[in-house]
Amino acid sequence: MQFGFKLENLGYLPRWMVLFFDVVILFLAGFTTYFFFKGLKLIYIKNELLLVSSMIYFVVNVFFFWVFRTYSGIIRHSSYVDALKIFFAQFFSFAFLLVINYSCIFLFDKKFFLTTGLIINGCLSFSFLFLYRVVVKQSFERYFHNTNTNKLTNALIFGSDANAIALANALKVELPRRFKVTGFIDISDQNTTKRLLDLPIFHYEQNIATLFNDTETEALIIADKNLSKEERSQIVEDCLEYDFKVYTIPLVADLEGQNEISKTIKNFEILDLLERKPIVLDTKAISGQLKGKRVMVTGAAGSIGSEIVRQILSFEPKKIIVVDQAETPLHHLSLEILNVNPNVRIVNVISDIRIKDTIEQVFIKYKPEVVYHAAAYKHVPLMEENPAQAVFTNVMGTKNIADLSYQYGVERFVMVSTDKAVNPSNVMGASKRIAEKYVQSLDYKLKLQNDNARTKYITTRFGNVLGSNGSVVPLFSKQIQEGGPLTITHPEIIRYFMTIPEACQLVLEAGIMGNGGEIFIFDMGEPVKIIDLAKKMIRLAGYIPDKDIKIKIIGLRPGEKLYEELLNDSSKNLATHHEKIMIAEENYHHFDEVNKSIDELIEIAKFKTNHSIVSKMKKIVPEYKSLNSEYQALDV
Missing domain, CATH: 3.40.50.720 (NAD(P)-binding Rossmann-like Domain)
Structure with a gap:
């Protein structure tokens, strides 16, 4: 066992000790002044008054030390504020001693101090006190500088x-x-x-x-x-x-x-590099839609849903019903937001949007007025292998929430969709496009009925979200930490990216802009080449691409595109008052036709093969051209 004293382990001096050292310095300043004037054959303090004068001198100075808290600062971190405190303490001490001096002359025809001596003493006291702090501060800085020279x-x-x-x-x-x-x-x-x-x-x-x-x-x-x-x-x-x-x-x-x-x-980090200018939100309008309302968020434990919840909290809703079937992520979210806004009641609901009877009980019990529907399966390769689950969650789950929203008087239903719904090339994208069609057709049906109390159905569509579950950024970060390789499906693959907060801000903005039936698309900025993204992340981590960390091309996954789109070829985009939000003009479809097709699709998903499911999806979405060789023969 080794024993030794290390200066960096020295704690901060207590206040009484700092005050003690300051008093010692006062003594040195007084002592210096006394002998300075004695050397000049002048009397600073008369010998018979030395004890009384010294007591007055120390009491007055300590009093003003207390008034200005000169001893409360940390010596090694002294700043100009500490210097000002010392200056004022010494100035008022000098002024007070001067008043005492002249009062005694007036009353008793005698004085305790030589006036010139008080001036010299005040200057010396300030200089010594200030110099002492500078020396301690510089000593600490110099010591740590020297001991860490090789590490700086x-x-x-x-x-x-x-x-x-x-x-x-x-x-x-x-x-x-x-x-x-x-x-x-x-x-x-x-x-x-x-x-x-x-x-x-x-x-x-x-x-x-x-x-x-x-x-x-x-x-x-x-x-x-x-x-x-x-x-x-x-x-x-x-x-x-x-x-x-x-x-x-x-x-x-x-x-x-x-x-x-x-x-x-x-x-x-790459997130810092891809960040765009902050979005200017119409907070007044959003607050007007959400303040005092009961808001439900499905898929609330996911990366998008949880951020929507966080942002909604600032708009003072009456209650937020957070719905998800994933127990642990929902628990983590509930702990995070528990005390963020004490004025908002948080209700945590574990429920499956695919089971209509169960989710209906949530509507009956909590009576939501605004619904943000973010629950979805979104991993392309998994949905290629499990198309029935894509149908049950992305299509049937959306249908359940949309139907219940109208049935129980929800004012606004905002659906989070994806750019993969445009000219879909995979099951996931096709399932989201079918969900979009249903939501739009339902809104169109209610408009035709002139139902003034109808639910307004709004869809938001955007591309990849940086940092979300399944995004390449956390995947690449993990692969870099493990020493590589970074896996890329194709050297030419390109994606649009948006940060999670940015995407959710635009979801909230679009949600209050919509009159129902719109599909809002977001300005995703410039597309990013994934291989360039990977190289930048490697270099930002301090490594050299293809030398320290390898990049491995593994080939496109089934159903994956090289390029994602935000609009169908036949669509137009209309500008809105927000520069980053546009409206995609899609053709409306008759509700009965869409509803019947979806009911048939759900029945097929329950009992039939993957090929039968995909075949039906292609009939509902004719623009769905699969890039999965297993399903390409089913193109209609």
Whole structure:
């Protein structure tokens, strides 16, 4: 067993000890002043009054130490605030002693202190107290700097605003230290002649490698939140090209305290690179639709459903009925949101949307006024092998929820669909397209009946969601952690991506925009080549693609497309007041016809073969052209 004292294990001094050291410093300042004037043959304090004068001196100073709490700061983390406290404490001590001095002259024709001596003593006291704190602070910083020299990463901070300055200050005092800041980078060239925290400010030009080499820097921390997506992407690309590390932090204003800043530095992730500008929501309109309402979310434990629940909480509904058949994920969600908004009652319901009698009891008991239907099977390969389950959940489950919504007076029914429903090439996409048809035809039927109290049926359609269950991003992350390889189905495969919060924000927005019968499609931005995504994720993790981490092409899965679409070939898209939401104009179908076909499909799914199920699906959705060789012969 080894024994030894380590300075980094030293705790913070208690306040009484800091006060004790401050009093000792006061004694030194008073002692110095006394002998300074004695050397000048001047009397600072008369000998017969030395004891009384000293007591007054210490009592007054300690009193103002207490008033300004000069001893409450942590010495090793002293700042200009502590300096100001010491200054005011010494200023008011001097002023108070001066008042006492002249009062005694006026009343007793004698004084305790030489007035000039009080001025000199005040200056010395402030200087000694301030210098003591500076020495302790610098000693700690120098000690940790020296002990971690070999471990520190030289880093440039991209940005020169308050966010960047706060970050640099936080990195100086974090324990243990990880970074040594070598300078700041600014897009503007107006600040290059200035310095921040005694560090240079560099102008960002197209290639960042020169700056890194000149400053012997290994990493970049992006703290400038005003960068556009294109600028951020270019910066990250430059860093990755030369194998420099990239980090990012949230806005300092979003943090609860400054001591959190350095802790929030994280590796730059693919989600940060693909993020778009924040969506501007019509929060007033959404609140008007949801405030005080009973809202039900199906598939609430899934990645989309759970985010919808989180976002709905901020709009003050009366009650949220979270419905899912998965017990453990629902339990985790319930624990997470339990105390988020105490004004909203959360009801957790384990139920299967495929069993109409069971789910009907939920409608009877809780009387939802708005329904967000996110429950679905969505894994393409699994649904190719199990088409009956796609029918039961995606088609029959949707039909159950849609029918019950009208039967029990739900105001709005918002269905979450997928771009795979457009010109479907697989069972999953076809099942979602059939569900879309049913929802649209039901709304069309109710419109024809002029039912003013009718439920408004709205469908939202978008592509892949980053970070959702089944998304390539968590899959690639897991494969990178395991050392690879990253598995890609085809080198040319392309997908549209959207973050989970962004997708759910647009679902809420579209839900209040719709008058019923619309299929809203979302602006998914630019498509992303999956192999490029994989390479970027490998490089962001600090590895070299195809050298440290291999990429393996495994071939397209049954039913999988190279490209996903958001509109049928025959469809048009209409703009809305929201720049990221459009309406897909689909042909309406007669409800009785669609309903009859779906009932037949459900019966086939109960008793017939996979080929019989897929064959019927193709009759309901003529544009369904399977890319699964097993079902291609069934094309109608």
